[in-house]
Amino acid sequence: MNKILFFFSNLIAVIGICILFTTSILNKVMPMLGLAAYQAAAGGGYSPSDYVMNFIVINLFAILLITIGVVVGYKVYKRGL
Incomplete structure (x- = not known):
C-alpha cells in the first residue's frame, strides 16, 4: 500500500510540473500565433x-x-516502503 501511495504522490507532483510547463509554453507561443x-x-x-x-x-x-x-x-518514504 505504501508503494502505491508513494507512486501516486510522485505522480501528483509530476502532473503539477507538467501544468506549469504547459502554461509557460502557452504564454510564450500565443503572442507569436497572434502576430501571425x-x-x-x-x-x-x-x-x-x-x-x-x-x-x-x-x-x-x-x-x-x-x-x-x-x-x-x-512522509511515505520516511515511514518506510
Missing part, C-alpha cells in the same frame, strides 16, 4: 499583451499539487 494571425488578416492593431493569458489560479493549483505530492511522498 494579425499579419494574415492585415486588419486592426497588434499588441503582444493582448495574447498573454492569465494563468494565476492554474499555476497556484499546480504549485499546490507539487507541494502536496512532495510532502506526502517524503
Whole structure:
C-alpha cells in the first residue's frame, strides 16, 4: 500500500510540473500565433499583451499539487516502503 501511495504522490507532483510547463509554453507561443494571425488578416492593431493569458489560479493549483505530492511522498518514504 505504501508503494502505491508513494507512486501516486510522485505522480501528483509530476502532473503539477507538467501544468506549469504547459502554461509557460502557452504564454510564450500565443503572442507569436497572434502576430501571425494579425499579419494574415492585415486588419486592426497588434499588441503582444493582448495574447498573454492569465494563468494565476492554474499555476497556484499546480504549485499546490507539487507541494502536496512532495510532502506526502517524503512522509511515505520516511515511514518506510
